[in-house]
Amino acid sequence: MSKKTNTEWWKKSVVYQVYPKSFQDSNGDGYGDLNGIRQRLPYLKELGIDVIWLNPIYASPQVDNGYDISDYRMIEPTFGTMEDFDALLAEAHAMGLKIILDLVVNHTSDQHKWFLEAKKSKDNPYHDYYIWKDEVPNNWGSSFGGSTWEYVPEVGQYYLHLFAKEQPDLNWDNPKVRQEVYDILRFWLDKGIDGFRMDVITLISKDPAYPDGPVIQNKAYGSYYAGCATGPHVHEYLQEMNREVLSKYDIMTVGEAPHTSADQAMDYTGADRGELNMVFHFDHMHLDYDENGKYARNRVKLTDLKKVFTEWDEKMRACGGWNSLYWSNHDQARAVTRFGDESPEYRVISAKMLGTALHMLQGTPYIYEGEEIGMTNAFFDKIEDYRDVEALDIFKDFTGRKGFSAKDTLELLRLKSRDNSRTPMQWSTEKNAGFTDGEPWIAVNENYKTINAEAAVKDPESVFFYYKKLVQLRHEMPVITDGVYKLLDADNEKVYTYLRKSEDETLLVICNFTKETIDYPVGDFVNADQGTLLISNYDDAPQQYADAIELKPYGAYVYEIK
Template sequence: MIYQVYPRSFADSNGDGIGDLPGITARLDHLVELGVDAVWLSPFYPSPQADAGYDVADYQGVDPIFGSLEDADKLLAAARERGLRVIVDLVPNHTSDQHAWFRAAVEAGPGSPERARYVFRPDKPNNWQSVFGGPAWTQVPDGEWYLHLFDPGQPDLNWDHPEVRAEFIDILRFWLDRGVDGFRVDVAHGLIKQADLADWHYPVEPLTGPGTEGIRPPMWDQDGVHEIYRSWRRVVDAYPGDRVLVAEAWVSPAERLAAYVRPDEMHQAFNFEYLEAFWTESAQRAVITRSLAADAAVGAPTTWVLSNHDVIRHASRLGLPVGTRRPRGIGADDPQPDNVVGLRRARAATLLMLALPGSAYLYQGEELGLPEHTTIPDEVRQDPTYVRTDGEEKGRDGCRVPIPWEADAPSYGFGPTAASWLPQPEVWAELALDRQRGVPGSTYELYRAALRLRAERGLGLGTLTWAEAPDDVLAFRNGDLFVLTNFGATPADLPAGLTPLLTSAPLDGDGRVPQDATVWAV
């Protein structure tokens, strides 16, 4: 069980309104109490922060806003003392435009060895669009164009260049030597581009959209990426202990994603098709069945996830009408989710997910039932998506708001002052950790109980067997645990002789499972 920490929003030790590494270290006991096994840290490297640190200027350092390398070492040591493993983010598709390599490339000029490390062309070669909106090509003063599938401050590296490959082997070893337990690999599906850089006339979303079934975009999921990860696997396998590689690969169908977790490549790959699945019995059954079958074919576990720093928190996403495509951000003028319904479904979805065999990831604050902050004033938004789409897409700021620890403290205990790099909504007070710890039925205590039972019963290593159930009801067994989720309006009966262990919502007066609830029973 892995817990994602978004460093700038987890805990602020010095009162500047931005979370940092000492703040994380001071809050590690929360993760122990919650019951997770490992922590994944989003980027903390030196960066101009054009994309919240995913524009890396130096892969072997720590940005001063987060602390120092000494602070990183202290965090690793403190985690190790508590039995927590640490996974760090690695961003190989692109660097910052302030990286020494890119600055040298701009200065050196056309045809130079320095430019060969990136994707430069004398003329704009195609119609590709940035994931953040607008063209994916930007012109430098001497007239050449460079590729950036994300922000212009994130130039794409040329992974056909041997120096690029060698540099990242060195980066892997740098952090492995400092004691990290693995890497979450950002945009793992994007490193290799189709050689002819062909035009692309469909949406640029990393997951192929309607009408693109069976068609792979020329910028995503090219077969050449797998050779890179086989070389990385050899590096991590040479270190003692169980070091891991985790792919952030927005790839479909499930069989294409499974290629990333073949025995000599990555250990895990986030199942985003599962994250995107609608809240219906048929959609959930289909994606679970498909995912487990695809990963079993390569001997790998499935990696389940419901929220992260790039998507609307599932406590709000599931509060939108069933069948709504996932928005890329929600603003005050947009249709608002029903946060009561959303939290109810989120609790049910989490119990469903945590009962599935495989690995699972949690995103900071979901254990508190935090909703998306949907009313952030536009003038304080920082996501480049908002700027590059002229506000058409609100972006990801709403899921990145600093989390609440203490209801009555400044910045809800995020830091020692009221400063917060994004404003926190007033509802944070009632959802703060100190308002939920020890409270029966709270979302926090539900997560603690679920994680304890998941570990005790070995659910992650189990096997799923579907059980017969009425329409709109999903039921299965994992070992001797019976799991039932009711998506329909009619209350569902538990099979005779079963005793509930954990419920996401109270059963009705007749012991039946109400709508939008999950029960674990034995």
Template sequence: MPEQSKDWWRTAVIYQIYPRSFADSNGDGIGDLPGITARLDHLVELGVDALWLSPFYPSPQADAGYDVSDYRDVDPLFGRLDDADKLLAAARERGLRVIVDLVPNHTSSEHPWFKQALAAGPGSPERARYIFRTHKPNNWESTFGGPAWTQVPDGEWYLHLFDAGQPDLNWDHPEVRAEFRDILRFWLDRGVDGFRVDVAHGLIKQADLADWHYPVEPLTGPATEGIRPPMWDQDAVHDVYRDWRRVLEEYPGERVLVAEAWVSPAERLAAYVRPDEMHQAFNFEYLEAAWTAAAQHEVITRSLAANGTVGAPTTWVLSNHDVLRHASRLGLPIGTMRPRGIGVGDPQPDLVLGLRRARAATLLMLALPGSAYLYQGEELGLPEHTTMPDEERQDPMFRRTNGEQKGRDGCRVPIPWQSDAPSYGFGPTNASWLPQPANWAGYALDRQRGVPGSTYEMYRAALRLRAQQGLGPGSLTWAEGPEGVLAFRNGDVYVLTNFGETPASLPAGARPLISSEELHADGTVPTDVTVWAVV
């Protein structure tokens, strides 16, 4: 392993691929592994270091593959195990690392273990792998809406913090722990570079399963005031990740663990990336921060300080498969609580303002020291599909809340590659598992490649400059600026984002390297614009 690859994860830009929506090779309307392999050169051209694949395992698809029935194979929707091996080899040839999703909080209800649990009956060793109780023990709600407990025909109840088709595993059981150590080794032996761990904060539940009278989202409400929900972020979860870290360290080449942990404050999140646990944890407080200079300054400062205490990099993210795309989220009025989906009849984001702010937010994020994640299609400036007909929606969140929450389908629409092709180049036919908006052609890659000022070319230029200027391994020093302006230095690069209503001035003699929109003729920075400069 070359020396420069050591600790690659500390500064990497990692691109999330949602397999069913990236590229469809066979025309069935669902993206697949051969489709991804055929499009890997896009990632090389873009300039990222690695890709993260959302689940492709066998699954009934009750929650788009996050309900896994077999952790050691590939769902026929996406191809075969051989296709996964070919993808890993093709990525390696291009210098791209591959991280795969791991879903350890719950299995599918179609997993052999859960079928055995139902067949074996109350009090059986098979049921002990899950969380069964003779009586419904508490008032917990599913994060998808509705109760978190479902009764089976013999009268017992099982816990599912998500869909009823996703029964929670009992992580106090040694068989569960042994099984996942083996699953880690199965994929490490095939050459994956690491795992993004779904619901990393949820594996251990408070022993007494106490009632919970607040929202189940730990980044909102009382959880941020020190009241920890009994189903999230229990201290014993860290024993699991110390165990996993030892497994990864049996393998060469800097294999990594990445936590999807919706945990606050930043100090609690930092516990997941202590030297003997995970390598990265998504910074969701940053994703949720308001589009103001004060809010951004606060969350960046707190994040860097908290991770600094444990010697970990900060991992920045603006969009993923579970949240509104930031090109739409930032088009909502500042201070709006992030909705869980937007549909027909809902207040609509300002598309022009949203993209302008999204471009500025992206340049701000990519200038920060640490690692960054991009979500497929954001390099095209894709907005959320906010007018999807309700009858087309597939997210269990929509169903379980009786449509009160529109869910996550809007950010999962297959992405456009070619403006005049069937399904905008997503596949060889017009088939698309979710409907693509009528305006998708304008965002297609072929409309943006080589076009100065396009969002795609801005991303390419920013990633190239980020590497050239050493921003990932750099350090941040805040600079003085007028109210409404955020400014800092990272090495030789001066970064300014203007959140204010009036143009902002760069330091005397500053030479701009890149800006999210054109600067004024006098060199000042317009509102909702980020610029990198050397002074």
């Protein structure tokens, strides 16, 4: 057991997210696996990251790519064996890299032994491990289409599933369920893992009234968030989890917190709360939604983005909490497509700019696999190319009930489908981008011949080396971890400017979010001696700033002011 030492090492860390199914296949079956990740540890070490977050690696029917778990103590066979995992963990630790796992305990697979027992009869001791109703109590719709309530003839009842019908929700009000979860935590922590990312953890406590939810985003059903997000006992349960398990280990925890405001997050992450180290919020992910929600053509408005980042910084600082910083993950589109410019002219430069804007903020940055080489959306042109349960449901719903054309729906999927971030990691110009010798489970992005890790690590001007420098600066400069954040020029729709200030050091961060060249009046916002350039995505950036500097397209400039 790794004893708790309160080192808060995660504040200095940079996390790299690995989507195991798409990272590296070692045996030619078309699926990434644990031994493939092991092969690529030197690459991650070279990048300089500290922590690897693995998406679920447990046994699963893979209805929702592993977020439907049938056995929490068994490795998904397509990923390898427990011996493979032990070897990966040992090798990572030997290299100074930590590993955190994805904890998915809002729900299980319907193939989990608990649920197989639960649906046999109402008298079965496992029946109360899940949430059952004699009648459908509300209008809630599942995240993946249809009602959240599924009928089981054997017991004459409906069970709750916020996600796919194959993902029944656990009944956290049952203390036996909570103890089962804590035993699972101990099993993995005693193996020596370094923490957990907790899937939709803010949804585990349901409002016992099961109220109807508002119908939003032109959906067919009501939203379940009103009755599930930050429910009546969620803090009580997380504090119990922390008290009984988490506090006894020197680990990091980050909770996925859908529909959680910055004010609510203070209760999850506050220094004196005894719950989680940080949460993943979605406020910046919702900024480009339209009347149909996520699947929209909008671009994020920079002033809105600045407002979100600033609010979260202020609220986390006020409660002694901590921010998680991310542009993308396995549930989101590729960062450079969504927030930057994926054109050949500006892909690299805008990817570096996005890295600068995020990594200079206070919090723990998360790099999603491929982000460090500027990977883009996949742009599949037919629905048969998609694999994600959400994408397939959206296509059916938009072309059917909503009356969208197939062409328009495909355009929306090209922009926002989760499969965009799940295409295989692009390692080289070899067949299938060096991901597999077999047939990949999902198609490789066609641009792998020009965007790949092999080319990036040979090019000192690549996105990879720029990210490596950003990680290195975070390790070396306490002001990036500890300095106070101050937003400047809040109403500027094109430029994001802020300070990071400690007692003896100040950083000025300027990021141009457009393809325009801008004559920027720095002197209007900073009254200080001239700073010295710390990092920029342009080689010819001014070494000192004057009253005004020329910001090149997607230019990023960080000045150190002594």
